[in-house]
Amino acid sequence: MKILHTSDWHLGRLFHQQSLLEQQLELLQQLVNVIDEYAVDAVIIAGDIYDRSVPPSAAVKAFSDFVEQVAVKRQCTIVAISGNHDGAERLGFAHSLLKQAKLHLITDLPQSVEPVVLSDADADVYLWCVPFHDPLQVSHWFGSDCKNFNTAHQMIVDRINAQRNSQYRNIIVSHCYLDGASESESERPLSIGGADRVDWQMFADFDYAALGHLHQPQYKGLEHIRYSGSLMKYSFSEVNQSKSVTLIDINNQGVQNIEQVALKPSQDMRVLKGELADLIEQAKHDPHSNDFIQAILTDKQAILHPMAKLRAYYPNLMQLRKAQFEHEQRSPAAHSQEQLKKADCELIQDFFSEVHGEPLTEDQKNAISQVIQQIEQEESGS
Ligand SMILES: [Mn+2]
Incomplete structure (x- = not known):
């Protein structure tokens, strides 16, 4: 079978x-x-x-x-x-x-x-x-x-x-x-x-x-x-x-x-990294220019309208990032995913330790995470 x-x-x-x-x-x-x-x-x-x-x-x-x-x-x-x-x-x-x-x-x-x-x-x-x-x-x-x-x-x-x-x-x-x-x-x-x-x-x-x-x-x-x-x-x-x-x-x-x-989609998802001029040059011969693209620009100087310039070659350019900021801040998506999971609980834990001078017990942590979950469910209407 x-x-x-x-x-x-x-x-x-x-x-x-x-x-x-x-x-x-x-x-x-x-x-x-x-x-x-x-x-x-x-x-x-x-x-x-x-x-x-x-x-x-x-x-x-x-x-x-x-x-x-x-x-x-x-x-x-x-x-x-x-x-x-x-x-x-x-x-x-x-x-x-x-x-x-x-x-x-x-x-x-x-x-x-x-x-x-x-x-x-x-x-x-x-x-x-x-x-x-x-x-x-x-x-x-x-x-x-x-x-x-x-x-x-x-x-x-x-x-x-x-x-x-x-x-x-x-x-x-x-x-x-x-x-x-x-x-x-x-x-x-x-x-x-x-x-x-x-x-x-x-x-x-x-x-x-x-x-x-x-x-x-x-x-x-x-x-x-x-x-x-x-x-x-x-x-x-x-x-x-x-x-x-x-x-x-x-x-x-x-x-x-x-x-x-x-499973092979005709439109793939890709990340391209390099200087704008190089990416544009490469785009001219890219047989899959229709793909969903995230571009990470490594240019040091400011560029006017980089999104529009690259979109002329990659119509499905979805996101543009600057490499020089990458080490200073993590990707917003990764950040929010992490926040969703941890932020509320940790925030309350930090606040509690600040006020009481001691960390939350396991039971208290569980109680808080249950309340947060309940609020989340109510908000999502499920
Ligand atoms: Mn899923």
Whole structure:
């Protein structure tokens, strides 16, 4: 049985105010081609199908067309969970009807223990699908308190383990942040204060872990605990990553082969560094001048209208930076990502030590990070 693992499509995402839908549609077509070429039986989407909880209509149409191409026309099963960017309830509309049409949408926590079963001549595969959740939602479901993402995820896995039968093959699907894995700038932190990490060890006993959230294709701990990575590059921090989908060949003995199939957009994302005059000279012979470009200028003297001058050659020049400032200040994107995660908590910690002359206790820190998280959730309306 051949299963394709993908995640983090972020349909409807804007990049420097520009829609990426055209590029996303091109890559979805490549996915369909991979499904045909490798005779794929099922597709797993490990969360973040959309970029926002209320996606633009063109993004909804893109997913709808994909479902029609894959589940309806090709009778290839689609199993998708909600990620932290998706609006779980909207995405889960009519899920019990849709599963009869080979589209399994798992957006509600209790569905984690209702496996999707795929059977053919090769294998019986149980897919345990864990939609994105925060510790509060898990506390509600279990009726007991759990403080962080790791405990919450472990509780769900324990419940799955109590139910699963090792006579069959078992795949777990989740949208989470594995401790120690590599992040990119285009992921939205799941929580602040660093309490969002989960241990890879809890996935070790499954035949395969199909993960979403981190945008770089990678495995962590063991080769079968994997992130497929995002559909395309969503930040300039990802220029050196090769995006792909992961193809798993599984039979009743277990996973037989894992292969990364490259996704190649016709418009790439690149960073160019040099003096403006040199970049312009090079641009004249650049066969990929349509790419999304970030330019880092190394000129020492001031230049008038460098953006306009370079845009004449690179119409998709999205960002211009001056190298001389690079060592003085870090990139604004990296800075804000870091701030999002740490700033509020650390600010309160600094203030507390200043006033009381002693640091916060672990309990106090947890209480503060919970309050901040709550405020963040209220503000985002989820
Ligand atoms: Mn994502």
